[in-house]
Amino acid sequence: MSEAIKTDVLIIGAGPCGLFAVFELGLLDMKVHLVDILDKIGGQCAELYPEKPIYDVPGIPYVTGQGLTEALMAQIKPFHPNFHLNEMVETIEKIGDPGFRVTTDGGQVFECKVDSALDWTLNLHPIAKRVTLLHRRDDFRAAPHSVEQMRALVASGKMELKIGQVTGLEGDAGVLTGATVKGNDNAVSKVACDTLLPFFGLTMKLGPVANWGIALENNLIPVETAAFETSVPGIFAIGDINTYPGKLKLILCGFHEGALMAQKAHRYVYPDKRLVFQYTTSSSSLQKKLGVN
Numbered sequence: 221m222s223e224a225i226k227t228d229v230l231i232i233g234a235g236p237c238g239l240f241a242v243f244e245l246g247l248l249d250m251k252v253h254l255v256d257i258l259d260k261i262g263g264q265c266a267e268l269y270p271e272k273p274i275y276d277v278p279g280i281p282y283v284t285g286q287g288l289t290e291a292l293m294a295q296i297k298p299f300h301p302n303f304h305l306n307e308m309v310e311t312i313e314k315i316g317d318p319g320f321r322v323t324t325d326g327g328q329v330f331e332c333k334v335d336s337a338l339d340w341t342l343n344l345h346p347i348a349k350r351v352t353l354l355h356r357r358d359d360f361r362a363a364p365h366s367v368e369q370m371r372a373l374v375a376s377g378k379m380e381l382k383i384g385q386v387t388g389l390e391g392d393a394g395v396l397t398g399a400t401v402k403g404n405d406n407a408v409s410k411v412a413c414d415t416l417l418p419f420f421g422l423t424m425k426l427g428p429v430a431n432w433g434i435a436l437e438n439n440l441i442p443v444e445t446a447a448f449e450t451s452v453p454g455i456f457a458i459g460d461i462n463t464y465p466g467k468l469k470l471i472l473c474g475f476h477e478g479a480l481m482a483q484k485a486h487r488y489v490y491p492d493k494r495l496v497f498q499y500t501t502s503s504s505s506l507q508k509k510l511g512v513n
Contacts, residue, residue: 224329227253227302230322232309235263239292240472246299254301255324257308262289275500275510278475282512304328342369345379352380352411354401382411389416429461437463447484448477454488456481 229245231238234256242252260266265274265285274283283291307324315321315331322330341353353370358381360367373379387408388400398412434441435451440463443450448458458477460469467473486495500506507513 224321224331225253225302226331227251228332229253230255230320230330230332232256233263234258234261234303234305236265236288236292238263239289239296242296242299242301243292244470246296246301252299252301253304253330255304255307255309255322255328255330257306259306261293261303261305262286265289269501272501273512275507275512278472341379342366342373345373348415350379352382352413354382354384354386354399354411356383356385357404358383382409386416386418446480448481449484456485 228250229252231241231252231254234254238254238256239261242254245252256263258267262270262285266289268285270284270286270289272285274285274288275281277283277288280288280291304324304326307326307328309322310325311323313321313323320330320332322332341351345351353374360370370379370381374381382401382403384401384403386399387402389396390398390400390410396414396416398410399416401409401411403409429441430436432455433452434455434457436442441450441457441461443457443462443464445464448456448462448464450457458481459474462477483495483497486493498506500510504513
């Protein structure tokens with residue numbers, strides 16, 4: 221049996237979705253290995269229809285299966301993914317939380333463990349002379365283990381946690397010396413520092429949408445995921461405005477939501493017309509609408 225390969229993420233399948241996942245993971249500094257039973261990269265696009273045209277990839281009017289594969293390979297090149305072709309995953313064993321040991325039919329073993337959001341704080345702690353974590357509330361959307369590690373450091377006095385917001389900066393001649401912090405109890409304090417790493421979020425304002433009679437949840441519009449329809453039949457919400465279990469605020473997810481929404485909207489616009497699902501790759505009627513036939 222081969223020596224275990226340690227990686228952040230193991231992707232099973234090197235088709236288009238697997239390749240694009242490399243890009244998204246790479247942006248978040250995660251190391252990736254891919255396993256595929258085929259002898260080539262690209263999945264069905266490369267194996268079954270490398271020369272067939274595809275017309276519904278967002279932002280690309282026309283591309284072949286092989287062309288899409290090559291474009292994705294060029295896109296993920298900066299992240300140096302590792303491919304293991306002609307191999308099939310046989311077993312997956314849980315070794316942590318999260319953590320897995322994956323073995324292929326060729327005897328290759330992979331060990332995958334993933335750390336999350338508070339890594340910034342945890343990784344800087346042994347490097348910096350002193351770390352102060354400032355958060356607007358005493359609640360963190362991170363892996364429980366990471367939160368526990370951070371709180372243990374705080375409890376032992378090895379780092380400081382403050383709840384509140386920065387209201388001012390201090391320094392001279394362009395050199396930072398400190399920050400003014402206003403706590404949730406309105407108490408003002410000073411934090412000496414020579415480096416500040418701000419991570420800003422966005423506050424969404426609904427405006428008139430709040431008065432449309434649509435059910436809201438934390439200033440977002442809850443939807444069902446079959447068609448992303450709101451509590452008001454015929455009104456849909458896609459993109460950052462909506463919320464549902466597992467929601468990811470990514471443009472590509474918005475594309476997916478829009479595709480399903482259109483299927484349901486068709487029922488409202490053409491209630492007596494049967495909708496037949498078609499692929500742009502093989503449908504002459506869709507290709508005609510696109511002006512390619």
